[in-house]
Amino acid sequence: MFEPEVWRAVPFHFWSAVFFVFGSIVGSFLNVCIHRLPRGESVVHPPSHCPHCGYAIPWYLNIPLVTWVWLRGRCAHCSASISIRYWVVELATALLFLAAWLKAGEGSAGLALVYSLFLAGLLAASVIDYEHFIIPDEITLGGMVAGFLLSAMLPGLHQTPSIPEALKQSGLGILAGTGLIYATVRIGKWFLGKKRHDLPPDSKVIFGENGVQLPDETIAYEDIFYRPSDALEFHARSVLLGEQSFENVAVRLTPSVLEVGEQKYNPSEITHMEVVTDSLIIPREAMGLGDVKFMGAIGAFLGWQGVLFSLICSAFLGALGGGLTMLYHRLRHQPASTLIQYGPYIAMAAAIWLFWGPELMDWWFRLMTPRGLAPFR
């Protein structure tokens, strides 16, 4: 069905419109994923419902882009306001699908479709990372598998007609992506240091089996402790640990020891601890293991060159974004936010590579090649 003749039977911009509309429908589904994946809920069941009153949205009211405007951003049942984010994600996905078609549709409709889905994954990962500081495995590990399989179906994804060559490129991309970012995380050269995380006064924080549950987010232990020496420290108003309770104590948690005041415990023997505090000092760096897997997925689609570009370009974008954020907070006399999400910058860099990578590389090589010498591409 991806024979160019089949697609050329209809005017090019008919398909442009189809991609835009299809993108808005996928965007509507992304909204469901963005809301449910980080909460560990199923993305297929139950069907879309109002997050406030649980009202199941009937199909005739669930039209991407149109519904939100028609209902003026309110639930048809309880009139609770629905975030404009839903509409923005639908529009952004529609525009990304359109852009992917305009970029690749002339040559291969299949490639345009794969680019569309890849960009949708980047968008979902960015929004989830921005809100929850995690990128779900469904997107990262799922993306690695999808990218590898799609490379076999559409070797053109790696600019080659040969399936083995495309699989090699995809595999190298996965290795380069996970390896490079893992090394970067371990070396921890990007944003070293401890991050103080301020919470509303007297917040309840729960230390569960897999992570720390803050009022507005859950942080996995794998994203807190990279080295045996990493420690999470804070002063607790109260601590509830099994049968014991403490008041006004210092708490320190490392991968090997939990100290509550003078007492020491083995963290692996503790399954549940509740504390009340108003700040945590978390030894957190800009990138987490979620970013390692995320870059692996990008490599599966874009190969190692795309990974290398995304790593360098995202560092520039991150520095720029971090600087602007700091300036914004300084101007408004607010304390700067201490947590940095790196995923959206990686996603932006990967999208830039997809659309303009070759042109940017040509420009760079011309800039770097002395006059009179033949460029080495």
Ligand SMILES: [Zn+2]
């Ligand atoms: Zn409602």
